[in-house]
Every structure is written in C-alpha cells, then in structure tokens.
Amino acid sequence: MLHEEVVGRIRAILLDGEIPPGARIPERELCDRLQISRTPLREALKVLAAEGLVQLLPHRGSRAAKLTDKDMRDLFEVCQGLEALAGELACERINDAEIGEIAAAHADMVQRYREGDLIQYYRGNRAIHEAIVAAAGNPALTGLYASVTARIRRARYVTPMTPQRWAFAVKEHEAILNALQRRDGAGLSHILRAHLRHKREEVLQAGFAETEASDLALRIA
Template sequence: MLHEELVANLRNMLVEGQIPPGARIDERELCARFGISRTPLREALKVLASEGTIVLLPHKGARAAKLTRKDVADLFEVVEGLEAKAGELACERITEAQLAEIAAAHHAMVEHHKAGDLAAYYRCNRTIHELIVAAADNAVLAGLYQSVTARIRRARFVAPMSPEHWALAVLEHEAILNALVRRDSRALAYLLGRHLRHKREETERAGFAADAEQTTRNRKARTRAAGEG
C-alpha cells in the first residue's frame, strides 16, 4: 500500500523535474521527507532503476537518469510501436462510450488550441492518447505505455510548440479521431506514428535532451550554485 505510493511519488518527482536529470539522489533527505527509513526507500529506488528512471552506481548511490539524444530517440520509437499496436487493438475493441469520451476530449483540446492554452491543450492531448491505449483493453500494454511515456513526459508535454506545428498537431489529431471512428486500424497506426515523429522532431529542435557530458557539467554547476531543488 505504502509501497506503490512511494514509487509513484518518487517517479512523479523525477518526471516533474523536482529531481533534475543527472542529480544525485540523497537517501537520507528522501527518508526525512517521506518520514520512512532507508529500507523501503531503497526498495523503491531498485524498482525505479529497473524501469530506467534512475541509475544505480554500485557503492556510489543513485542518480536521476539523464537522457541522451539516443535515449530519447529510443523511447520515442518504442512509444511509436506501443501506440501503433494500441491503435490497432482499439479499432477492434473500442466501445461507443469510449469513443464518445475520446471525441469529447478531442473537442475540448481543439477549444484549448483556439484559446491558445498550451497547458490545457497538453492535458487533453495526453488524455486522448491514454484513452486510446485504454481502449485497446490490454493491461500489459497500458502498463508499459505508462512506464515508457513517463520517461519522456517532459519532452512531450512541456516543450513549447510553434504555432505552425501546433496547428499541424491538431489536424493530425483530427485525422486520428476520424480513423478511430472508422475503425481503420491501418490508417490509425500510421497517423499515430507520424504524429509522434513530428512531436519528436519538435522536441529535438527544442534541444530537450542533452549530451551526457554536457549534462554532467551543468548538474555540477547547478548543484553548487543552487544547493537545493
């Protein structure tokens, strides 16, 4: 009970950037913050390490994983594969109620685009993708999707977008919804893939992922300067 919650909390801190990529993870401090001892904390760290969210250097402690460009590229490719399969299965299994829910989220998202509210747009956007995965009715797929997307959530849902790309993304979502309504799994898989590749190009341009060396240097500088997160 406490355990899943602890893992979820830590993962959240990492995803939200409260613990920046590459930063050292102080067991003592986290124990104090959560009011627990090192044993359950370390169990949680092991789980996060197995997910790739953090890295464990033997006898040297844990660090928040810093994603290289290659890591980000790999993750995006995996998400592509998972979304393609999810879309395919969703076309076979989606219910009218689920479809209505997705359509509602889509229209809300379009409104947020019109209003220029990027944060709200991203929220709806993420909801749509997650609803499609949920419609696939595959627990394993959903679990992996959560785990993998968490690692690039900041890249996907925090990076700014140019007006042109934002508009394009909305159009793509229009087509995605359309394919889903038609239960056209081939088209849906293709559209989801293209949509994600565009997103990836966008984040590449935004320079979200940095080289390993660079990140390390930045981290050291930041740690000395700020002292805390």
C-alpha cells in the same frame, strides 16, 4: 506507508523534475521528507531503476536518469510502435461510448488550442493518447506504454511549440479521431506513427537532450 505509495511519490518527484535528470538522489533527505527509513526508500529506488527512471551506481548512490538524444530517439521509436499497436487494437475493440468520450476529450483539447492554453492542451492531448491505449483493452500494453511515456513525458509535454506546428498537430488529431470513428485500424496506426514522429523531430530539434544537473543549475544562475 505502503510500498507502492513510496514508489509513486518518488516517481512524481522525478517526473516533476524536482530532482533534475542527472542529479544525485539524496537518500537521507528523502527519508526525512517521506518519513520512512532507508530500507523502503532503497527498495523503491531499485524498482524505479528497473523502470529506467533512476540510475544506480554501485557504491556511489543513485541519480535521476539522464537521457541522451539517442535514448530519447529510441524511446520515441518504441512509443510509436506501442501507440501504433494500441491504435489497431483499439479500432477492433472500442465501443461507441468510449469513442464518444474520446471525441469529447478531443473537442475539449481543440478548445484549449483555440484559447492558446498550451498546458491544458497538453493535458488533454495526453488524455486522448492514454484513452486510445486504454481502449486497446490490453493491460500489459497499457503498463509498458505508461513506463515508456513516463520517461519521455517531460520532453513530449514541455517542449514549446511554434504556431505552425501546433496547428498541424491539431490537424493530425482530427485525423486520429476520424480514423478511430471509422474503426480504420491501419489508418489510425499510420497517423499515430506520423504524429509521434513529428513530435519526436520537434523535441530533438529543440535540443531537448536532458542536461546535467550542474548545467541546469548554471542555466538558472
């Protein structure tokens, strides 16, 4: 079993919320499940801790990272900065084919919106944001963006939306595509920031501070 695969699988488990934020990560169980010994598992946990997805407590094991409102705000801020930068760079470097792909993804997303399919809408939404970042042609940026977005993904793409906000978000996306097609870097950067700022406000207002595992258990019960 390859090292990267172990990291990827545990990351997936954490992002799926299978181990909820704040919950203890059961080493032994994961070892059994992934059919590996503790050595590669612990290496993976250290890597994920460096990424911010796991919290290591000396002599007390590891927990799925739990984000406070402040953490969430901070990460959204950074994400804004990264997307704004990506937008500017993308406008300088993107070619017509890539714009075509993004336009297609946009059309698909709008269709999902019309169908009222929030899950698929979010999926398309995310694909567009990732495509813009990819179009910046900067792997270092892409990597950092991936790491930051992974941490706020659940908040960003799981929050319920009001019809008004959803409609507004779609409008913003029209503007995003438009700016991209006009290669208006400054404009795109500006819209992306606003877009993400609105998303952040939604998320924080929805009280998406990640709850303790115990709280979560209580809620479910």
